Amino acid sequence: MAKRVESPSIGIDLGTTFGCVGVYKNGHVEIVPNVQGNRKTPACVALTHVERLIGEAADSQLAMNPLNTVFGVKRLLGRRLGDQSLESDQKWWPFKVVAETDGKPQICLSYKGKTVMFAPEDICAMVLSTLKDVAQAEAQPWTLCVIAGLNVIRTVPDTLLAGLTYCLEKRGARAAAGEEKVMVFDLGGGTLGVSLMTVGEGGMEVKAAGGDTHLGxxxxxxxxxxxxxxxxxxxxxxxxxxxxxxxxxxxxxxxxxxxxxxxxxxxxxxxxxxxxxxxxxxxxxxxxxxxxxxDLFQRCVSCVETTLKDAGVEKREVKEVVLVGGSSRVPKIQQMLSDLFGGKELCKSVNPDEAVAYGAAVQAATLEGSFRERAPVLRWTDVTPHALGIEVGGGMMDVVIPRNAPMPAKKELFFSAHIDNQPGMQINVFEGECRRAWDNRLLGSLDFGGLPPSPAGYARIFVNIEIDANYKIQVLAEERRTGMKKCVDIEPRGCLTKLEIARMVEEAERFKAEDRERKRTVDARNALEDLTKK
Ligand SMILES: Nc1ncnc2c1ncn2[C@@H]1O[C@H](COP(=O)(O)OP(=O)(O)OP(=O)(O)O)[C@@H](O)[C@H]1O
Ligand SMILES: [Mg+2]
The missing domain is CATH 3.90.640.10 (ATPase, substrate binding domain, subdomain 4)
Structure with missing residues (x-):
């Protein structure tokens, strides 16, 4: 009888500072070392006079080639130049970042005397492509690849993947334990992810997710x-x-x-x-x-408190606080967390560097149907990553849809013109948690002008704000007496959709093809030079 050959499944964690690759084959997950033998690969890209370097090769020449070595750019994804948090990063980056016309950041490098521009997505795609090569060296042919670490809407949250790793490691002890509340605290190089989840016979479910995409x-x-x-x-x-x-x-x-x-x-x-x-x-x-x-450490702890509040869970109900991410090793952060939970011992049993990639490989194998054990069913609802609001009188932000609201979501608001002959109004939509609107991130504006002259209070404007499952936002304003209508679509920012990831992976393949082509040209030139020397 023919035996079904299981093909390996891949999990990739693309972090701000490091990437890590897990492969599920022959019934277990292995973290795959890169060609240098390291289990983590720096998320770093460099251009030299002759070639493009990625990973360790790029990282190790940073001090010699600072202006042409790029790192930490995951923080640029989905941001606009001028964002407050970006400005503080830029101060510390040796490479140059400029804005495209729409404010999208571009990384400016020089190659063979010419200036070349890359979108942050291009750089991430290059790193991703290298991580795929690492995986492929170990898993050929592979079938399914789960990519984590990119703050993606509509895919398993990283913290849940880390929670899955924790859960599988604790399987024996857990079987009889009933449902428990577990918090995963993932503090990496660039981001903090905090999730409060329930773990039990029925699977694992995220009750609330929080953190800070700009803290690490x-x-x-x-x-x-x-x-x-x-x-x-x-x-x-x-x-x-x-x-x-x-x-x-x-x-x-x-x-x-x-x-x-x-x-x-x-x-x-x-x-x-x-x-x-x-x-x-x-x-x-x-x-x-x-x-x-x-202050930064305090912000980490505040994020934990907010997530607990969002989940409606008391500290004493939390059975375990699982530490993930390289920066969760900082003793002061551990102490502050432990104190917050009344001197609780924190769970350090999962490998903080590898837990997400490990969980991603398990998830890939589960989706494939090749995972041999009984993996817990993962459940989560896509929720809004930030509060969404509009600017009201005095420059304050009026929260329309709160953070952590299940998506899709919608809300209708009503405004009336408050002065005589008011020609219209501008509706500014913000994302963020600050009370003053302009301390948050401006996502888009709808200019609702051209109202016919009328006394104060006569014009009645209904504003409908809708977020779809992919975090795309639509703002529709309507003055019902005149029937005037105006609509604006706002693309998600600060987080990616699955579709964008697919595009990035495709891009990565294109870059690889270009590299192969360049290598062929260099090889051909070298061969020619060798010939002429003879
Ligand atoms: N022993 C340590 N003490 C303090 N910090 C550490 C230690 N080891 C690693 N780190 C830090 O951990 C960070 C890398 O962690 P990790 O690999 O989890 O991040 P990442 O996944 O690349 O980033 P992110 O998840 O934020 O996108 C780096 O900033 C590194 O300096
Ligand atoms: Mg990470």
Whole structure:
């Protein structure tokens, strides 16, 4: 009898700082090392005079080629230049970011004396393509690939995948435990994801999801970098920030020191000839590092509190707090979390770097029907990632659809003209949690002008705001006495749809084909040169 051959299934976690690949085959998940033998691949791309480098090859030459090495760009996805959070990132990036006409950011690099522009999606696609190569070396032919880490609407949330990993690891103990509430806290390089889920016989379900798409280990490193740069300036009277190469060397030292401070309470920083042949030697204590980041750490804890509130769950009801993501290793954050839950011991049993990729591989295998054990059924409702509101009198934001509302969602509002002969009104739609409208992100505007002259209170404008399952927003305004109507569609920002991911993967294949073509040209040229030398 013919035996069904199971083809491997792939899970990829594309993070802000690292990518990780899991493959499910022969009944278990393996995290696949890249060609350098590492289980995580830096999400870094560089252009040199002759070639394009991705992953470790790009990361390792950052200090030599700072202006042409790109990292952390996942933070640019879905953002516009001018967004407050982007401006603070830009300060620390050695590469140049410029705006397209519609404000979309473009990364500006130079290649063979020419300026070349890349959309952040292009850079992510290049990293993704490399991660696919890592997977393919281990799993050929593969069938299904689940991509996580991209803050995607309408696909399994990363925190749920990490929760799945936790659940499978704890399977034995869990079977008889009944339904429990579990919190997953995923603090990576660029983002914090917090989910409150129920785990039980019936499967796993996300009750509330929260976090911050702009809070992570990169920010902690930047704070340390700023501190060290200031110290160097104080000691030597030179502003090291003017030198991109020196700044990147200092960044690498900051990253190293930050990690050391997760294990011991003091770290040495020693860099020879950092700037103008001046050596830099100093020490940094864990206490100082914690002071430098106090507000950021507090924000992490506040996100947890908000998620609990959104879920309507008391702290004491939470059975387990599962730590995921490289930055969840920071001792102060662990202590603050533990304190929040009344001195609770946190769950560190899943591998914080690999839990999402592992869960993604299991999910791929489950979708394929090849997962051999009984995987818990995953349930979640796509919810709005932020509150959605419009600007009202005094520049305040009036929340129309709250954060964490199940999608699709809609709401109708009513306005009347409040002065005589008011010619119209502008409806500004924002996304965010701040009380002042302009502290949030402006998503779009509807200019409802051209109202015929009438006394105050006569014009009655109904505004209908609708969010579909893909987080596309439609704003429809109607003045019912005159029948005037106007509508505007707003594309989702800050998170991607499944369709966009599919496009990115396609793009990645195109880039790969281009690389192959370039390699063929280089090989041909080398062969020709060899021939002429003979
Ligand atoms: N021992 C450590 N102490 C402190 N921070 C650490 C440690 N190890 C790793 N990190 C930090 O963890 C971050 C990377 O974590 P991770 O790989 O989970 O992020 P990511 O998945 O790439 O990003 P994201 O999930 O935010 O998109 C980096 O900022 C790194 O500095
Ligand atoms: Mg991550």
């Amino acid at each position: 280990g990169e920010d902690f490193t930047n704070r340390l970098l700023q501190h060290l740069a200031e110290e160097f300036s104080r000691k030597h009277g030179r502003n090291v920030r003017w030198n991109a190469r020196a700044m990147q060397r200092l960044r690498m030292a900051s990253e190293r020191a930050k990690r050391i401070l997760s294990t011991i309470t003091k770290a040495m920083v020693e860099i020879d000839s950092l700037y103008d042949d001046l050596d830099f030697r100093t020490t940094i204590t864990r206490d100082r590092f914690e002071e430098l980041n106090a």
